[in-house]
Amino acid sequence: MFPKRSSPSLYSKSAFAGAGVYFFFLIASVVFISFLSPAHAYSLKAPQKVFNGEPFAVTVHPGPEYDHLRVDFNGKKQDFSLSPGEEYTFWFGAGLDKKGMQEIRLSFNGPGGEKSLIRKIEVMEKDYPTQHLKLPEEMVSFEKKTLNRIYKEKGVIRSALSLLTQDRCWSGEFVYPVKGKVLSEFGLRRFINGKPRSPHRGLDFRAGEGTPIKAFNAGEVVLTGRFFFGGNTVVLDHGQGILSLYMHLSEISVSQGEMVDKGKVIGLAGSTGRATGPHLHFALSAWGSMVNPLTMLKCRD
Numbered sequence: 001m002f003p004k005r006s007s008p009s010l011y012s013k014s015a016f017a018g019a020g021v022y023f024f025f026l027i028a029s030v031v032f033i034s035f036l037s038p039a040h041a042y043s044l045k046a047p048q049k050v051f052n053g054e055p056f057a058v059t060v061h062p063g064p065e066y067d068h069l070r071v072d073f074n075g076k077k078q079d080f081s082l083s084p085g086e087e088y089t090f091w092f093g094a095g096l097d098k099k100g101m102q103e104i105r106l107s108f109n110g111p112g113g114e115k116s117l118i119r120k121i122e123v124m125e126k127d128y129p130t131q132h133l134k135l136p137e138e139m140v141s142f143e144k145k146t147l148n149r150i151y152k153e154k155g156v157i158r159s160a161l162s163l164l165t166q167d168r169c170w171s172g173e174f175v176y177p178v179k180g181k182v183l184s185e186f187g188l189r190r191f192i193n194g195k196p197r198s199p200h201r202g203l204d205f206r207a208g209e210g211t212p213i214k215a216f217n218a219g220e221v222v223l224t225g226r227f228f229f230g231g232n233t234v235v236l237d238h239g240q241g242i243l244s245l246y247m248h249l250s251e252i253s254v255s256q257g258e259m260v261d262k263g264k265v266i267g268l269a270g271s272t273g274r275a276t277g278p279h280l281h282f283a284l285s286a287w288g289s290m291v292n293p294l295t296m297l298k299c300r301d
Contacts, residue, residue, distance in 0.1 A: 043060070043061045044058070044059070044060050044061075044106070044117060044119065045058070045059040045060075046058040046059075046104070046119050046121060047121060048121065048122060049121070049122045049123075049124055050094050050121060050122075050123055050124070051094070051123070051124050051125075051126040052094050052095065052096050052097075052098050052099055052123050052124065052125055052126055053094065053095065053096045053126060053128070053186060053187045053290075053291060053292050054093075054094055054126075054291055054292055054295055055091050055092065055093050055094075055284070055286045055291040055292070055295050055296055056091070056092055056093075056094065056121070057089050057090065057091050057092070058089070058090050058092065058104060058119070059087060059088070059089045059090075060087070060088050060089075060090075060106060061086075061087045061088075062082050062084070062086075062088070062108055063084070063112070064084040064085060064112075065084075065110050065111055065112020065113070066082055066084070066108040066109065066110040066112060066115070067081065067082050067083075067084065067109075067110040067111070068080070068081060068082060068108070068109050068110055069082050069088070069106060069107065069108055070105075070106070070107040071090060071104070071105075071106060072104070072105040072106075072107070073092055073102075073103070073104045073105070073287055074092070074093075074095075074102075074287050074288055074289060075288070076162075076164050076241070076287055076288055078164050078166060078240075078241070079166070080166060082108075082110075090240060090241075091240065091241070091242055091286050091287075091296075092104065092241075092286055092287050092289075093285070093286030093287050093288070093289035093290070093291040094121075094123045094289065094291070095288075095289030095290060095291070096128075096187060096199055096201065096290065098123045098289070099123050099124070099125050100122070100123060101120045101121070101122055101123075102120070102121050102122075102123055103118055103119070103120055103121075104118070104119045104121065105117070105118050106118075106119070126187065128186075128187035128188060128189055128199065129185070129187075129188055129189070130188065130189045130190075130191065131184060131188040131189070131190050131191070131200070132190075132191045132194075133190060133191070133192045133193075134192075134193060135192055135193060135276070137193070139274055140192055140193055146228065149228055150228050150229065153227045153228055153229070156223070156225075156227075157223070157227070157230070157233070157235070157245070160222050160223040160235045160237075160243070161235065161243050161245065161285040161288070161290075162285070162288045163222060163237050163241075163243060164240075164241045164287065164288075165237060165239050165240070165241075166239070166240070167239045167240075168238075168239040168240050169217070169218040169219045169220065169237075169238050169239045169259075170217035170218055170219065170238040170239065170242065170262070171217070171218065171262075172217075172262070174216055174217050174296045174297050175214060175215075175216060175217070175262060175263050175297075176205075176214075176297055177205070177213050177214050177215070177216055177244075177246060177280060177282050178205050178207045178211055178212075178213055178214065178269065178280050178282075180205040180206035180207045180211070180279075180280070181205070181206045182203055182204065182205060182206075182294075183204040183205065183206050183279060184200055184203070184204035185200070185203060185294075186200060186201065186202060186203055186291075186292040186293065186294065187199055187200060187201075187292065188200040201283055201290035202245065202247075202281050202282055202283030202284070202290070202293070203281070203282050203283070203293055203294065204279050204280070204281055204282075205279060205280045205282060206279055207269035207278060207279050207280045208269065208278055209250060209268075209269060209270055209271070209278040210250060210268045210269065210270070211268065211269040211278075211280075212265040212268060212269075213246055213249060213265065213266055213267045213268060213269055213280055214263045214264065214265055214266065215236055215244075215260045215261070215262055215263060215264045215266050216236065216238070216244040216262075216282075216284070216293075216297075217236075217238050217242075217244075217262045218238065218259075218260065218261050218262045219236035219237050219238040219239065219243075219244070219259075219260060220236065220237045220257070220258070220259050220260075221234060221235070221236060221254045221255060221256050221257060221258045221259075221260060221266070222235050222236070222237045222243070222256065223235035223256065224252050224254065224255065224256050226272065226273075227247075227273060228273065228274070229247075229273050229274045230245075230247035230248060230272075230273045230274075230281065231247060231248045231249065231270065231271070231272025231273025231274075231275065232247075232248070232249035232250065232251065232252050232267065232270065232272045232273075233245070233246065233247050233249070233273075234246045234249065234252055234254060234266050234267055236260065236266070241285075241286055241287040241288070242284070242285070242286055243284070243285045244282070244283070244284055244285075244293075245281075245282065245283040245284070245285070246266060246267065246280060246281070246282055247273060247280070247281035247282075247283075248269070248270055248271055248272055248273050248275045248278070248279060248280060248281055249267035249268060249269065249270050249272065249280075250267075250268045250269060250270025250271070250272060250278070251267055251268040251270070252266070252267045253265055253266055253267050253268070254266045254267070284296065
C-alpha cells in the first residue's frame with residue numbers, strides 16, 4: 001500500500017551546515033556531547049536532554065575506515081551507506097509518551113573493522129497546556145460499525161507514518177503548509193465534553209475553505225484517502241523517517257506514489273471529517289513518533 005524508495009542517498013556536511021542552529025533553538029540549556037577516538041577518527045554530536053514531543057538531531061562524522069552505518073532507535077533499524085570524511089545528520093523524535101532515558105545505537109563497519117556507539121538522551125516531561133472542547137454528541141459517541149472503521153483507519157495512517165526509507169528528499173528550510181494562525185498547538189491535553197482524550201499530536205492552522213495547502217518539504221505521496229476523523233488526508237514521506245500529515249482537505253491535488261517538490265500545492269483546505277469548521281490539521285512524524293512541527297518549521301537542515 002505504501003511504496004518505498006530503495007536506493008540509499010548521502011547526506012553531506014554542506015547540506016547540514018545549519019544543524020547546530022537548530023540544536024540551540026531546541027533547548028537553550030542543552031549540552032552537546034562529542035567523541036573522538038584516538039584509534040578511529042569519528043565523532044558524534046547529540047543533545048543530552050530534550051523535551052517529550054520534540055524532534056532532535058544527531059550528527060556523526062565517520063572516519064575513513066567506515067563505509068556503512070546502522071542506526072537503531074525507537075524499535076526501528078535502518079542501514080546507510082557512508083562516504084568517508086563526510087558528515088551526516090539524522091532527525092529523531094521523542095514522542096509525547098516518552099520520558100526518562102532513551103538510547104540511540106550507531107553501528108559502524110567497513111575495512112577498518114566494526115564499532116558500536118550508544119548514546120543515552122534524557123527525555124524530560126514538558127507541561128503542555130490543557131484544552132477543553134465542546135462538540136455535538138454525535139461527533140463523540142459512535143456505534144460499533146463506525147468504531148470498527150475508525151480503528152481500521154487509524155492502523156492505515158499509523159502504518160504510513162511509521163515508514164523508514166533511506167533516501168533523503170528534503171533540503172533547506174521547511175515551509176509552512178499554510179500561512180494562518182495556529183488555533184490548537186501541539187501537545188494540548190484535550191478534554192472533549194468534559195472527558196479526557198488523547199493529546200493533540202499536530203497543529204491546527206486557520207485556513208479558509210479552498211485555501212491552497214503546500215508540501216512541508218519535498219517528498220513522496222505515500223497515502224491519500226478520505227477518513228472518518230481526518231476527512232480528505234495526505235501523507236508525504238520526506239525520507240529518513242520524516243513524514244508529514246495533512247487533514248480535513250476539501251480537495252486532494254496529488255496521487256499516491258507521486259514525487260512532489262517543496263511548496264507544491266497538495267490540496268485545498270476544508271472541513272471534511274470531524275471538524276467544526278475549515279482548517280488544516282498538520283502533523284509530523286520522526287522515526288515513528290509524532291513531534292511538534294513548529295520546531296522544524298523554525299529551522300533549516
